Amino acid sequence: MTRSTTQPANNASTDTTLFDRRPLSFDPSLRRNRLNGLFTFISGVFATLAVLPLVLVLVYVLVQGGRLISLRLFTELPPAPGLEGGGFGNAMIGTVLVTLIAALIAIPVGVAGGVYLSEYAGKSWFGQLVSFGNDVLAGVPSIISGVFVYGLIVASRVFFGQSYSAMAGGIALSVLMLPTVIKTTNEGLKLVPNELRLGAYGVGASRYVTITQVVLPAALTPISTGAVLAIARAAGETAPLIFTALFSAFWPEGIFNPIATMSVLIFNFAIMPYPAQNELAWAASFVLVMMILAANLLARWLSRLSKT
């Protein structure tokens, strides 16, 4: 046994000219190993720097906003500039209402669009056009969707002569949600095995029945994950709302009137020179961030559910 292991070593020593033999042990002082360690260290520093903002933002929002949380914040109206106290009850209702309007528009339209792309379009030119248009729409800056709805709805006063309204804000948000919902629906449906469709056709189901009773239920988790993420993103959007839903210091007066939302409240109160307003902005950030993080964790839980 010992002979056989020493034998090749002896052979190797004879042709060192062919192979530059190095010991097979790790030598940390080699240049390549030192460089390796250096790059690992640098990438670790980069990762720390990347995570740092999240930690800092969360800590400040939790500490600055969390200590101000009280019941009156949810039941009172925002104070006039310069006054103390008050809350953001109207903005809470406003955010829920505007996001609901957006979801009621974007989710049905987006799911249907995703169904068309995945089930009917195939590789047709129109399907490719819609898919390309969807990617472009996803890249349109959020402020542009505000400008669009301003030009289309607010300035033209199509809703009963009203200019700024919760409805206009909801429509602006739905423009932003639509590409996400279409994309996640399309991708979710593509993951459904084709055997399910063939099986349904085999027992005589029509295409409509196949899609609504077999394919869509099979893709329910990815679709709802996408919908939850789209809602969470829309709830935090500000830019499309500043000049569509505007702001209101009063309780909501229906969906065809200007309405306060959490995000616009944070924006307005953050840039005011009054500490009371700034504190309300921190407290509203706390509530908004908690809502959005909860929605994101829900979406992650949903997608993990589909994997098991």
Next chain:
Amino acid sequence: MPAHHPMTSDQGLSADALFTLRRRPTSEKLLDLGFRQLTLALASLVAIVLLAILITVFQGSREAMASFGLRFLVTSAWDPVNEQYGAFVAIYGTLVSSLLSLAIAVPLGVGTAIFITEDLIPRRLRELIGLMVELLAAIPSVVLGLWAIFVMEPAIRPALELLHQLLGWTPFFASTPQGPGMAPAILILVVMVLPIITAISRDALNQVPIELRQGAYGVGTTRWGAIFAVILPAAISSIIGGVMLALGRAMGETMAVTMIIGNSLNFDLSLLAPGNTIASMLANQFGEADGIQVSALMYAALILMLLTFTVNVLAQWVVRRLSLKY
């Protein structure tokens, strides 16, 4: 086995009753067709909305186009009293803030992606870092803006002052930092585009086939030798595509930038001075504007749309054309 017999005989007897040719009723066919047309109509809504955005913004900007023409791109007057408008300050600010923020965010994002894909640290820790970066993407822009105003900007001001003292002789750091400005806006943009770059780079690195890594390690390279010579080149097309998507996002990013950039209407080469971007100009002025100012803002919005559109289409093209086929 005995239980099987009656069944087969039963089938043979009543085959006619079991299998009859059923014609689909007209109502079922109509429902099928109707559903198809409905999804088709709702899918085409995407194209219609896109077209409507373009037409609305274009129509709105025609008045300003007629009076200012291409001069709008290179002049920096923004004067509602004399109705003279030029968007140079905002266009310059948009390009500078997005490009400089990417210059910082790309190494950070790609480095983080390598750190959490290349098996350098335990799996749990990798997943935790990935989750945290993803959650960073979920924090609303307006909350980051609030944080930037009250926490980040006061915290980095000493560093910016030091920069001014050391490099104040160059025009880029010539002014004293005094609150909102281009530099804090660039930093908050870094925070906002970092999750996109990290997520896309991580997916790209994860898709590099394991055989390529094994081959590289097999010929005796170090881990970082493999990363630089094999893994990054294999993933580079998706990473560049992700970087360009992030560029588009940075150009259109509105709230956090508006809150911290200072919204100055005067041109200043210094990064420590207040600046402006197209998106923040829109956010600030659109609500109160009237007459030709609305049109000028629409013109600026059109330019922003064209910029982001070009960048996004290029991003898709890069991913499609440059991707390596293993």
